[in-house]
Amino acid sequence: MIEKSVQFYSEGYKLQGTIYFPENYESKGKYPAIIANSGYQGVNEFYPKMFAQALTEKGYICFGFDYRGFSDSEGDPARVILEEQVADIRNALTFLRAQSEVDHERIGLIGWGMGGSNVVRAAEKEDVAAVAALNGFYNGERWLKTIHSYENWLKVLEVVYEDRIRRVTTGESKPADPFLHYPLDPPTREYVQKELASKKGFGGQTRIQFTDSILELDAEAAAENMEDTSLFVAHGKDNVLHPVEESVSLYNSASSPKRYYEINGMHNDFMYSDHPEFTALVEELHLFFEEALSYEYSK
Numbered sequence: 001m002i003e004k005s006v007q008f009y010s011e012g013y014k015l016q017g018t019i020y021f022p023e024n025y026e027s028k029g030k031y032p033a034i035i036a037n038s039g040y041q042g043v044n045e046f047y048p049k050m051f052a053q054a055l056t057e058k059g060y061i062c063f064g065f066d067y068r069g070f071s072d073s074e075g076d077p078a079r080v081i082l083e084e085q086v087a088d089i090r091n092a093l094t095f096l097r098a099q100s101e102v103d104h105e106r107i108g109l110i111g112w113g114m115g116g117s118n119v120v121r122a123a124e125k126e127d128v129a130a131v132a133a134l135n136g137f138y139n140g141e142r143w144l145k146t147i148h149s150y151e152n153w154l155k156v157l158e159v160v161y162e163d164r165i166r167r168v169t170t171g172e173s174k175p176a177d178p179f180l181h182y183p184l185d186p187p188t189r190e191y192v193q194k195e196l197a198s199k200k201g202f203g204g205q206t207r208i209q210f211t212d213s214i215l216e217l218d219a220e221a222a223a224e225n226m227e228d229t230s231l232f233v234a235h236g237k238d239n240v241l242h243p244v245e246e247s248v249s250l251y252n253s254a255s256s257p258k259r260y261y262e263i264n265g266m267h268n269d270f271m272y273s274d275h276p277e278f279t280a281l282v283e284e285l286h287l288f289f290e291e292a293l294s295y296e297y298s299k
Contacts, residue, residue, distance in 0.1 A: 001056045008065075008095040010088045015073040017065030017092065018044060019099070020052035025061075032106035032293045033061040033099075035092055039113025039136075040080075041178060041204075043071045046196065047112050050273055054282040060289070063096050078175060080206045082118065082140075082213040089122040105129065106293040110285070111136065113242065113267070117219035120250070123229050124222035130292035132232040132285055133219075135239060135267055137246040138253075140217030146243055147183060156181055156211065163208035173207035181211045185240045188267045195271075220253040227255050230292035234261040234281060241267040259288055 002021035007014055025031075034055055036048035048064030055062050067085045068075030089109070097104035108130040111119030116136025123131045137143035145153055159181075163174050184192060223231065231254045235247035251260045261284050263270065263277055270277035 001053055006095075008091065010068060010091040011084075013068040013074040015065050015068060015088060015092075016044070016071065017063060017095075018049070018052075019096075020049070020056050020062040020064065021101075022056045022059055022061070025101075027101070030103035031059070031061040031101055032108070032289070033063060033096055033102045034108045034110060034289065035063045035065075035089065035096060036110045037064075037089055037112065037115040037119055038067070038070075039111075039115045040182065041070075041196070042112065042115065045071070047271065050271070050278075051110055051112075051282070051285075053273060054279070055286065055289075058282075058286045061102055063092065065092055077204045078207050079173075080178075080210040080213075082114070082210075082217055085115075086118050086121045089118055090126055093122070093126055093128070108132065108289050108293060110134065117217055120219040120226070120231075121217075121222045124225050128229050130230040130232070130289055131226070132234070132288065133247070133250060134234045134281075135236055135242055135247075135263070136219075136250075137242045138217075138219040138223075138250040139246070140214035143242065143246060144181065144211075144214060147241075148181075159208060160212050160215065163212065167209065173209035175205050176208050176210070178204065178206045178210075180208075181214070185267070187269060188241045191268050191271075220250055223250055223254040223256075225255070229256050230288070231256050231258040232261065232285065232288040232292075233258065234263055234284070236263040236265040236267055236270070238266045257292075 004019040006017050036051040038047055044064040044066045052062035066073040067088050069077040096102055109119040110132045112134050113136055116133035117138050119131050120133055167173050233247045233251045235244045265277050
């Protein structure tokens with residue numbers, strides 16, 4: 001895989017990204033392209049690069065970047081607002097379409113975890129050929145209710161309301177632990193500590209407004225409006241961080257051509273480049289994008 005570091009702007013913030021080219025890349029002609037997007041607290045150096053490594057081998061140009069505030073991208077690292085990440089993805093699309101190597105009519109999106117809802121909402125507003133939403137959740141209020149007891153759910157709503165008052169009276173959202181309202185299940189926490197915690201920019205303090213942005217998340221409504229964008233939905237059958245019902249509900253809501261794929265795993269226990277479940281997922285993604293992007297692959 002050939003890597004090219006790039007920069008682009010999203011609403012005035014300079015974001016850092018990488019264009020990934022196949023090893024046999026030739027400058028003549030235009031390639032189909034895929035933007036791989038991180039989930040919560042994710043960085044380009046990990047999952048986007050992992051997907052790029054696998055998909056460039058299939059002949060795609062891939063693009064990964066760090067959301068504003070993450071790693072070396074400009075922005076406040078404590079300000080994690082999902083609508084702003086959707087805007088970053090839309091601006092990444094604009095940037096990629098401007099690249100001479102890319103066929104701008106054959107661009108797809110991959111979103112992992114929380115990035116799954118981000119890419120669906122970005123695709124609602126952009127002319128994107130295909131979207132893959134992996135192991136995500138797609139209605140924020142519904143998902144938050146599933147991971148909190150009723151008593152804790154009422155406390156979450158109280159904290160969010162108090163923070164809204166704080167923001168309009170002081171101009172600032174209250175700082176918070178990044179997993180205050182996003183508690184990790186034990187297997188996911190173990191994986192995060194082993195594989196992700198050491199990555200630059202991971203696990204930094206956020207603000208309560210992040211929870212408010214989750215409550216406003218409704219990717220299912222966006223999927224209902226994506227009549228011409230092919231949708232691939234995949235989910236770990238044993239995922240307890242993001243229940244499988246979230247992806248089933250998204251799939252049922254979609255009005256566009258769609259495909260559902262069950263992963264034999266949890267949230268990220270299989271997310272290693274040489275894991276059989278990951279390689280199987282990549283093959284399914286390739287088949288999906290090959291058809292949706294009308295791309296004929298030949299080695």
